[in-house]
Structures are given as structure tokens and as C-alpha cells.
Amino acid sequence: xxxxxxxxxxxxxxxxxxxxxxxxxxxxxxxxxxxxxxxxxxxxxxxxxxxxxxxxxxxxxxxxxxxxxxxxxxxxxxxxxxxxxxxxxxxxxxxxxxxxxxxxxxxxxxxxxxxxxxxxxxxxxxxxxxxxxxxxxxxxxxxxxxxxxxxxxxxxxxxxxxxxxxxxxxxxxxxxxxxxxxxxxxxxxxxxxxxxxxxxxxxxxxxxxxxxxxxxxxxxxxxxxxxxxxxxxxxxxxxxxxxxxxxxxxxxxxxxxxxxxxxxxxxxxxxxxxxxxxxxxxxxxxxxxxxxxxxxxxxxxxxxxxxxxxxxxxxxxxxxxxxxxxxxxxxxxxxxxxxxxxxxxxxxxxxxxxxxxxxxxxxxxxxxxxxxxxxxxxxxxxxxxx
Numbered sequence: 419x420x421x422x423x424x425x426x427x428x429x430x431x432x433x434x435x436x437x438x439x440x441x442x443x444x445x446x447x448x449x450x451x452x453x454x455x456x457x458x459x460x461x462x463x464x465x466x467x468x469x470x471x472x473x474x475x476x477x478x479x480x481x482x483x484x485x486x487x488x489x490x491x492x493x494x495x496x497x498x499x500x501x502x503x504x505x506x507x508x509x510x511x512x513x514x515x516x517x518x519x520x521x522x523x524x525x526x527x528x529x530x531x532x533x534x535x536x537x538x539x540x541x542x543x544x545x546x547x548x549x550x551x552x553x554x555x556x557x558x559x560x561x562x563x564x565x566x567x568x569x570x571x572x573x574x575x576x577x578x579x580x581x582x583x584x585x586x587x588x589x590x591x592x593x594x595x596x597x598x599x600x601x602x603x604x605x606x607x608x609x610x611x612x613x614x615x616x617x618x619x620x621x622x623x624x625x626x627x628x629x630x631x632x633x634x635x636x637x638x639x640x641x642x643x644x645x646x647x648x649x650x651x652x653x654x655x656x657x658x659x660x661x662x663x664x665x666x667x668x669x670x671x672x673x674x675x676x677x678x679x680x681x682x683x684x685x686x687x688x689x690x691x692x693x694x695x696x697x698x699x700x701x702x703x704x705x706x707x708x709x710x711x712x713x714x715x716x717x718x719x720x721x722x723x724x725x726x727x728x729x730x731x732x733x734x735x736x737x738x739x740x741x742x743x744x745x746x747x748x749x750x751x752x753x754x755x756x757x758x759x760x761x762x763x764x765x766x767x768x769x770x771x772x773x774x775x776x777x778x779x780x781x782x783x784x785x786x787x788x789x790x791x792x793x794x795x796x797x798x799x800x801x802x803x804x
Contacts, residue, residue: 420450423788424479424514426505428457428525429663430467431712434693436520436543438600438781439570439593440476443518448789452512456482456501457525458664465661465690473692480508484525489669491636494524501528509533516568516788520544522559523663534565539797541788542566543596546576546583549711550733554633567797570784572596572715573773575735584802591787593780595715598697600781607698615695616686618656623758625650625657626699629708631667632730639667642745643674646707646727649750656684657707658699660691705757707750714740718772723757723764725750738770 484501613620718737
């Protein structure tokens with residue numbers, strides 16, 4: 419009998435990273451893949467990206483709508499409670515042997531709380547990462563670690579943190595960051611074709627902009643987005659700008675983006691992009707700007723310079739390609755200019771070791787472990803090692 423593996427996915431970015439593991443599970447003869455979609459995937463305002471999952475040929479077995487309309491921490495907290503109820507129903511319906519989650523978002527915590535209380539093992543991808551920049555992501559990520567029974571960290575440093583948190587080493591399997599690291603280079607879309615799709619001039623500089631709110635600074639999110647947009651407007655360069663996530667402050671940021679979109683035709687704004695389009699643009703962009711984890715983890719593979727704004731990614735492992743700046747227009751402008759013109763900086767990017775390019779075939783490794791791990795009391799009954 420095939421073991422039933424349920425993957426939970428709530429955002430375009432997290433789905434793209436976990437997709438290679440999902441497909442590897444779907445191919446494995448001893449496993450049967452189930453997909454539970456939730457979060458931003460189900461919200462039209464953020465692109466209704468559940469359709470992208472289905473276009474990838476994956477069946478969505480359950481949908482858990484959970485986010486209430488609103489832009490505050492209280493709204494997110496209420497949504498968490500709704501999510502626990504919805505995931506309980508979805509997990510009862512599917513009856514999986516293992517639930518697999520990735521990352522550190524609210525919807526993932528809701529799924530984990532439900533699964534753990536139902537005595538179903540949880541496997542966590544990208545546990546042990548560290549961001550000290552004032553987001554609740556850090557607390558959520560480590561809370562999921564304490565709930566999870568199997569860990570798939572991306573790097574040795576993340577694995578080391580899990581051990582320091584009291585996790586038993588036999589539960590930990592380093593698999594790399596997945597996502598684009600599992601993609602053949604010839605799959606990426608050429609710049610000229612991207613320019614046709616996204617309506618920009620391929621002979622001019624192009625920036626990829628992805629900026630999210632910071633949980634502890636949600637009341638400043640709109641003003642922080644304005645600093646970024648003012649910097650881009652001063653530089654008069656083309657930019658593809660993607661909506662932020664649903665965290666508190668995100669809608670205030672969207673209002674600012676819409677304001678600048680209406681005034682500056684060189685800004686191309688999208689609620690979401692298909693993953694292949696997104697990473698192909700990352701590959702050919704002159705710089706990536708904002709505070710997305712994809713800029714820290716994935717952009718180094720291409721040597722793309724990154725202007726990382728604010729505190730959201732503080733403490734995360736990174737390559738040499740990252741320039742850190744505060745939410746200040748003048749400093750953002752100078753950092754972008756450096757990313758474009760500093761030949762020594764760009765040379766060092768190419769020479770520097772990418773800390774995330776350490777593992778190939780991570781999706782297949784995850785599938786094999788999920789197929790062979792013994793589901794017994796030893797797995798389910800966790801203990802601290804200190």
C-alpha cells in the first residue's frame with residue numbers, strides 16, 4: 419500500500435521551492451501525493467495562484483481558505499484560528515501518513531498545529547534557518563521545528579541550529595534549498611522572450627522588485643514601500659514589481675505600488691508571476707531589490723546583485739551578492755547604483771562561494787526518506803537532547 423504524503427502550500431514562493439519535492443513524491447512508487455492549498459493561493463487579490471499548481475499538473479485535493487480581509491496583526495491572528503479548524507477538516511478527509519510543510523508562515527503553523535494534535539508526523543523543509551530582523555517568521559519557524567518529527571534543512575548551518583535547539587540528529591537530513599537548484603539551466607526563459615511577455619525593453623536595465631512588510635513594523639509598511647518606489651523613480655529605470663504577501667501592512671504597500679504604477683510607465687506591476695517566469699527574470703535582472711528571501715537564497719545561483727532593504731532578512735545566511743541598506747531613499751539609490759556600476763563588486767560575486775549551492779537531487783532525497791522512515795512511537799514521541 420502506498421504511503422499518503424500531504425504537502426501544504428500557501429504562497430507562490432513557498433510552493434515553487436517545495437514543488438521539486440512534491441513531484442518527486444508523486445513519482446515515487448511507494449508514495450501517493452496529496453496537495454492542500456491555502457493562504458494567498460486562494461485569494462484573487464494576490465493572483466489566485468492555486469491555478470499555477472494545477473497548471474503544473476498537480477491535483478489540489480483540498481483547499482483551506484483562512485485569511486480574513488484586513489491589514490492588521492489581529493486579523494492574521496484570527497485567520498490562524500480559522501486555519502487550524504480548516505486544516506483539521508482537510509487532514510481528516512485525506513488521512514495522510516505524513517504532512518509536509520515548508521518555511522515559516524502563519525498558514526503553515528496552522529497546518530502543523532492541527533497535524534501534530536492528530537498524531538500525524540510532520541516533516542519540515544527549511545527549518546533551522548535564522549532571521550533576526552523583527553519578523554514573527556522567526557518564532558513561527560522555530561515553533562514548527564518543535565512540532566516537526568522530520569527535518570529537511572537547506573544547509574549545514576541550519577542543521578547545526580536544529581541540533582542546538584535540542585532536536586535529535588537522526589531526525590535531520592540536509593537536502594539543499596530545492597527550487598531553482600533542481601531546475602536544468604536550459605529551462606530558463608531568455609531575456610528577449612521575457613521582455614515580450616512582461617512588456618519591458620531588453621536593451622535597457624531591468625530590476626526585479628519584491629518587498630514584503632515586516633511584522634514588527636507593519637504600521638510603517640506603506641512608508642517603507644514609498645522609500646523604495648521613490649528611489650526607483652529617481653533612477654528612472656525599468657522595474658518589474660510584484661505584490662507583497664498577505665502579512666499585516668501588505669495592503670498598505672499595494673496602495674503605494676498602485677500609486678506609482680499609475681504615474682510611471684516604466685514600472686510593470688504584477689500580483690504574481692509563474693515561477694519559471696519569476697526565476698528567469700531573476701537570472702537576467704540587473705539587480706533584485708526589496709527584502710524577499712528569494713533574493714538571499716536563490717539569486718546567488720545566478721550571481722544577481724541584490725539590494726536588501728531593511729531588517730526582514732537580518733541574520734540569514736547569504737552570499738556576497740547582497741548589499742544591505744535601510745528604508746531610506748538616498749541609500750537605496752546609492753546601493754542600486756553600486757550594484758549596476760561597481761565592477762569589482764560584480765567580479766567578487768562571481769568568485770564567491772554560494773552557501774546554498776550544496777546539494778543536488780534534494781527532492782528525490784526527501785521522497786526516499788518519506789518512503790522509508792518508520793512511523794512509530796520513536797518518531798512521534800519527541801524529546802529534547804539536553
